[in-house]
Amino acid sequence: MSRVRRFLRSNSLSLVFGGLFLGALVGQAFAGLAEFNNQQVADGLATVTFGRYVTSADFAVDVAENWQSEYLQFLLYIVLTVWLVQRGSPESKKLDEQGRESDEKQKLGPFAGPDSPRWARVGGWRTKIYSSSLGLVMGSVFLACWLVQSVAGWSAFNEQQLKQLQDPQSWVGYVGSADFWSRSLQNWQSEFLAVGSMAVLSIYLRERGSPESKPVGTSHASTSIEG
Amino acid sequence: MRTSALGALVGIVVFACPACGSDLPAAASGAAGRFYQALEVHDGAAACALLAPQTLQEVAESAQGECETAILDEGIPAGGEVIALRQYGTQAQARMSDDTAFLAEFDDGWRVVAAACVSQGQRPYQCKVKG
Numbered sequence: 537m538s539r540v541r542r543f544l545r546s547n548s549l550s551l552v553f554g555g556l557f558l559g560a561l562v563g564q565a566f567a568g569l570a571e572f573n574n575q576q577v578a579d580g581l582a583t584v585t586f587g588r589y590v591t592s593a594d595f596a597v598d599v600a601e602n603w604q605s606e607y608l609q610f611l612l613y614i615v616l617t618v619w620l621v622q623r624g625s626p627e628s629k630k631l632d633e634q635g636r637e638s639d640e641k642q643k644l645g646p647f648a649g650p651d652s653p654r655w656a657r658v659g660g661w662r663t664k665i666y667s668s669s670l671g672l673v674m675g676s677v678f679l680a681c682w683l684v685q686s687v688a689g690w691s692a693f694n695e696q697q698l699k700q701l702q703d704p705q706s707w708v709g710y711v712g713s714a715d716f717w718s719r720s721l722q723n724w725q726s727e728f729l730a731v732g733s734m735a736v737l738s739i740y741l742r743e744r745g746s747p748e749s750k751p752v753g754t755s756h757a758s759t760s761i762e763g
Numbered sequence: 764m765r766t767s768a769l770g771a772l773v774g775i776v777v778f779a780c781p782a783c784g785s786d787l788p789a790a791a792s793g794a795a796g797r798f799y800q801a802l803e804v805h806d807g808a809a810a811c812a813l814l815a816p817q818t819l820q821e822v823a824e825s826a827q828g829e830c831e832t833a834i835l836d837e838g839i840p841a842g843g844e845v846i847a848l849r850q851y852g853t854q855a856q857a858r859m860s861d862d863t864a865f866l867a868e869f870d871d872g873w874r875v876v877a878a879a880c881v882s883q884g885q886r887p888y889q890c891k892v893k894g
Contacts, residue, residue, distance in 0.1 A: 580817030580894050581853065582869040593852055691851050698854035701865055701877055701887040 561599070565590050568598060579699060593691035597719070600688055604681035605723030611674040613731055624739035626750045626762045633760075642667070682720070686711050689719060788855070791866050792848045794873035795857035798864070799842030807831035815867055815874040817894030837892050839879040863888065 537545075544551065565586070572594055573583040589595055619635060622628040640647045644667070648657040655666035665672070687707070693715050694704035710716055734748075739756055743749040744763070751763040794813055801809035811819055811830040819830050826833030843860030850856075853868040865877040865888070879891035 576853075580815065581867050584853065694849075695852035695854045698849075698851060698856055698865060699867075701880065701890060701893065702885075703882070704849050704851060704856065 564598070565595060568595055581699075593688045593695065596688035597685055597692045600681050600685035601719045601723055604678055604685055605720070605727050607674050607678035607681060608724065609727035609731055611671060611678055614674060615671050621759070622735045622739070623759055624756050625735045625759060626738050626748065627735045628759055630760045636667075685719065686716060689716055788848045788850045791850055791855035791868070791873040792845045792857060794866055795842070795848070795859065795864050795875065796845055798875050798878065799839075799859060799862070802835070802839055803841055805835055807833075807835045810834050813875050814892075815869065815876045815894055818874075818876055818892060819894075821894050822892060834892070837879065839892060865890070865893075 569584070569586055569589040572589055572592075576583050584592070617628065620628075621631050621634055623631060636642075639645055642656075643649060643652055644656055644663055645659045653666065655662045657663075690705070690707050690710040693710055693713070697704050705713065738749055741749070742752040742754075742763075744752050747762050749763050750758060750761050754761055754763075798810055798813040801807075801813065808831045811822070811834055814822065814830070814834075822833050822837065823830040826836070840862045842862045842864070845857050846860055847858040848855060849858075855866045855868075855873065857864045857866060862878065863880040863882070864875055865880065866873045867876045868874075875892075877888070877890035877893035880888035880893075881890075883889055
């Protein structure tokens, strides 16, 4: 097998999702442009180019509101599954393993192996930070995307206000507005539903060969077993 | 963490700032200023050339005549100086010392969508001239 084929095969999950992401983002840009321009024509205003649209507040807020909710979803899932469990779910750890677990089980400090990451071996603040690095980064990306949503949403909202011959709002006013919270909460509820469904449905349903599912023949009561 | 903070900053610059308006606010401000100047010297043709297409059509239709003469009879107050301009995307609001106007960006520049506008609080401005 050539090096290229080996690389593609070893990284197929990331590569396919990267491709799907880019394809969907481009599709969203074209669909959003058509929707924006339809509204502009209906309002007797000028249409905008593709380049202008993808750098507009309208496109930015639509992208950012989805990004923030996805990162929030994974942040909560990563952090809450440290302490919360679901009997029978492969997404949960075993019922008696709730919490941060011992250094030995987590392979920290003196229990680290030769191939353990350096920050897991060295102890002190670096190990402490590294032990929460996934949640910290997901949380930071969530907050950054939510902030971008608030700024872009504020600009898009005010553009709409001006179209309707109304005064624009301040950023603080927008962050407390129905538009901002409607955009945020409609995304959050769908993410929470999807995660909750996954945790519960995977107790009873199987997908042969998927690491997100228990092996097909595993009992419904078995927790923390992935295929 | 530093990477995340940098990412946030880049995100805000890439996403939010272009969203705040693509052209210099001076362009919209200039169009508003020229519109009120034209009215001040009773140059109806110049004022109409600065109206958005739908607004121009509305002015002409409601007067059942030419925009050039009708616009001078709309009772638009003298605008005076542009004291504040707020622009978001393709829309802008010019607060003049004696009036408020709304503008939109077209391929050939900014055009007045509504003028002689009076605030109605939470409701849309009441404008003597609009599309």
